[in-house]
Amino acid sequence: MTRKQRRLTLIAAAGTVLAVSAGLVLNAASSRITLFKTPTEIAEGLAGQGDQRLRIGGLVKDGSVLRGEGATVRFAVTDTVNDVPVTYVGLLPDLFREGQGVVAEGRLGPDGVFTADNVLAKHDENYMPKEVVDSLKAQGVWEGDGAGAMKSN
Amino acid sequence: MISEVGHFALVLALILALVQSVVPVIGARRNDAALMAIAPPVAVTQLLLIALSFAALTHAYVVSDFSVVNVYENSHSAKPMLYKITGVWGNHEGSMLLWVLILALFGAAVAWFGGNLPTTLKANVLGVQAWITVAFLLFILLTSNPFLRLSPAPMEGQDLNPLLQDIGLAIHPPLLYLGYVGFSISFAFAVAALIEGRIDAAWARWVRPWTLAAWVFLTAxxxxxxYWAYYELGWGGWWFWDPVENASFMPWLIGTALLHSALVMEKRNALKIWTVLLAILTFSLSLLGTFLVRSGILTSVHSFATDPARGVFILTILLIFIGGSLALFALRASSLQAGGLFAPVSREGALVLNNLLLTAATASVLVGTLYPMALEAVTGDKISVGEPFFNLTFGPLMIPLLLAVPFGPFLAWKRGDIYAVAQRLYAAFGIAILVTLAVIWATSGGPVLAALGIGLATWLMVGAAAELLFRARFGDVGFAAGWRRLAGLPRSAYGTAAAHAGLGITLLGIVAVSTFEAETITVMRRGDTATIGAYEVSFDGFENRAAGTYRELVAHMTARKDGEVVARLDPSKRIYEVRQMPTTEAAIVTHGFSQLYVTLGDTTAENDGITVRMWDKPLVTLIWLGTVAMMLGGALSLSDRRLRVGAPKPARAAPRPGRTLAAGE
Structure with missing residues (x-):
């Protein structure tokens, strides 16, 4: 092979890998992402039902947590204006409490009940998930320090 | 007083770094030996000053000097001594100080061990290294000073985040930083080569051990x-494709590519420009990782506190270094001469394929990490990208790479014979196929993908061993002579085999645990028994305990297999008093390579029972044992300094450093 042919082989190989990986990324980006919605957006019907994975963020509504027998938990996520009922089977994070910020990940059923397969709360006392902060800010009920409420001191 | 000394030492280190970033580079340009000669002593003094500063902060933590804001916010006098010391870097300011300390350590290491470097190259490398030091010392002094005082001094501190009160904090960040920051050396060498416009195989011979060392640390x-996240967070998962994890994974992927391309450059004097580019990209991704974690763009357990000024500052550093080095690359890369030629099917060709796939995989992780942020910044839409995305992008790119790995070491340099290699590997291939079929049969129509994954893992492990066996020539020279030859193989050959087999071991663990894991969640009361996998776990009752800065509710459990007691489990839920923060401590029992993993949820309303989540995780420890094999491989290869990895024959006479290899055909 000449130098030119070798270079062409290399370029063709690089091009193939690049094209395949770009294709994979585009395919995954169109079907395998999770959209974030606030309870109000869901109430207004802006969120897709069925297969689309969603994350909803807000506060755990006071008095809404119901523990069934077994590990099933029902609670409502609220942005103080609208609520979304959530069911979840599993262990809730350590810092999951009523009135505290939470992000639930899963799918929205046709009955409007959100089935979560993952529930995230804060990592520590000073920290609230950014999505929750944004959700509350959107409703004008955010009372933090404006800097993202990461640090209380 | 001691804290002020620490602060002052940091300022002095900055001044020295400024000197080191200018004078040696001018010296190299003018070929002035006196100007170049100042770099090594300055680099060493800088290390001493930064170490002094770090020691001063450590002292403040050890004596619980709460007049220092940083200590007050992150420590507590009742905390065990180990966590007082590790708490030094369990916060933003302290961890940046550790970052700079390690940077200075690597700079001093070049000064110490770089005795046989050409003087101008050494001066330029130390100069470039000092640029990075200047940037990060400025960052610390202007936005993240750990020595700020608080008056009046509080009586007690606010304690460290309980999740960080673990032996993991003593190990994980220093190792990770040794890896991240270690790549700064490859970067400094690359930029120095671009400044000089000259690069040869000897350059690669110096760069490769540094890269390898950084890679071993980053792997660790x-x-x-x-593993820390796995046992501490209590979620039972070991990788979440969290942006912070990706931030460390990207330099690892591209660093692995660099490791292999430096091999080609060292051995064959080819792929020069590409190697320089990879060296720049690797450290750029390390910087990007530092930016993502330290700027507060991402909220995670790693981002201790956020301050917009810091984000902007690191972003500026990022733009200057990445933009500057890439611009320099664009200007100067053409001055580097192209090296040896090779056929597409050859050792070089295989390493190019490795590089292509690793780079593409890095790019897919980069897109998955940055795309959500970019989208939110541009359109305001919030999305998150998780495991499903990476399974569909990263996964398919890894499969051809892993399939190709065993071929690489068998191929000859310059021009390889794929059929001859296939003949040598058919036994390994046969074993992999047999294992795949056996798994399909044993799981009776279970997931075929899992069987194929296990087959691929077998292929990697057996293929790595096959290379050693082939080089020992058991077939030609008989068993006894074969053993002698095997023992006489260079360490680098064992290094390659161990690292490649480690990949297979990790893959086996990943496939086994993601396919055959069993999980159960149940409410248990005293005397209840639950079945998980082959185990019966009975709940023997609660106990309340208090220790140090926390109190905890412990659930005593007993695991039985076939009626025999195999382990006692004591998972607990803790409340750390100072921060009133609950954590969950999982109970983990290792049996063979598998683990039984038990965590607690909430107690029942009547406080007589508790939600328990149990996993049986088959072969899960192989995930980390495989990485240990990779590290061992890297360390073995590193200890074999005189021999170059992949030499076709175990040539005893290693070329002297400085000898230029014959270029190409």
Whole structure:
């Protein structure tokens, strides 16, 4: 092979890998992402039902947590204006409490009940998930320090 | 007083770094030996000053000097001594100080061990290294000073985040930083080569051990971080494709590519420009990782506190270094001469394929990490990208790479014979196929993908061993002579085999645990028994305990297999008093390579029972044992300094450093 042919082989190989990986990324980006919605957006019907994975963020509504027998938990996520009922089977994070910020990940059923397969709360006392902060800010009920409420001191 | 000394030492280190970033580079340009000669002593003094500063902060933590804001916010006098010391870097300011300390350590290491470097190259490398030091010392002094005082001094501190009160904090960040920051050396060498416009195989011979050392540390850091998250967070997962994890994984992927391309450059004097580019990209991704974690763009357990000024500052550093080095690359790369030629099917060709796939995989992780942020910044839409995305992008790119790995070491340099290699590997291939079929049969129509994954893992492990056996020539020279030859193989050959087999071991663990894991969640009361996998776990009752800065509710459990007691489990839920923060401590029992993993949820309303989540995780420890094999491989290869990895024959006479290899055909 000449130098030119070798270079062409290399370029063709690089091009193939690049094209395949770009294709994979585009395919995954169109079907395998999770959209974030606030309870109000869901109430207004802006969120897709069925297969689309969603994350909803807000506060755990006071008095809404119901523990069934077994590990099933029902609670409502609220942005103080609208609520979304959530069911979840599993262990809730350590810092999951009523009135505290939470992000639930899963799918929205046709009955409007959100089935979560993952529930995230804060990592520590000073920290609230950014999505929750944004959700509350959107409703004008955010009372933090404006800097993202990461640090209380 | 001691804290002020620490602060002052940091300022002095900055001044020295400024000197080191200018004078040696001018000296190299003018070929002035006196100007170049100042770099090594300055680099060493800088290390001493930064170490002094770090010691001063450590002292403040050890004596619980709460007049220092940083200590007040992150420590507590009742905390065990180990966590007082590790708490030094369990916060933003302290961890940046550790970052700079390690940077200075690597700079001093070049000064110490770089005795046989050409003087101008050494001066330029130390100069470039000092640029990075200047940037990060400025960052610390202007936005993240750990020595700020608080008056009046509080009586007690606010304690460290309980999740960080673990032996993991003593190990994970220093190792990770040794890896991240270690790549700064490859970067400094690359930029120095571009400044000089000259690069040869000798350059690669110096760069490769540094890269290898950084890679070993980064492997250790990531692996340790993964195991820490696995046992501490109580979610039972070991990798979440969290942006912070990706931030450390990207330099690892591209660093692995660099490791292999430096091999080609060292051995064959080819792929020069590409190697320089990879060296720049690797450290750029390390910087990007530092930016993502330290700027507060991402909220995670790693981002201790956020301050917009810091984000902007690191972003500026990022733009200057990445933009500057890439611009320099664009200007100067053409001055580097192209090296040896090779056929597409050859050792070089295989390493190019490795590089292509690793780079593409890095790019897919980069897109998955940055795309959500970019989208939110541009359109305001919030999305998150998780495991499903990476399974569909990263996964398919890894499969051809892993399939190709065993071929690489068998191929000859310059021009290889794929059929001859296939003949040598058919036994390994046969074993992999047999294992795949056996798994399909044993799981009776279970997931075929899992069987194929296990087959691929077998292929990697057996293929790595096959290379050693082939080089020992058991077939030609008989058993006894074969053993002698095997024992006489260079360490680098064992290094390659161990690292490649480690990949297979990790893959086996990943496939086994993601396919055959059993999980159960149930409410248990005293005397209840639950079945998980082959085990019966009975709940023997609660106990309340208090220790140090926390109190905890412990659930005593007994695991039985076939009626025999195999382990006692004591998972607990803790409340750390100072921060009133609850954590969950999982109970983990290792049996063979598998683990039984038990965590607690909430107690029942009547406080007589508790939600328990149990996993049986088959072969899960192989995930980390495989990374240990990779590290061992790297260390073995590193200890074999005189021999170059992949030499076709175990040539005893290693070329002297400085000898230029014959270029190409």
């Amino acid at each position: 850091g990531i692996s340790m971080g993964s």
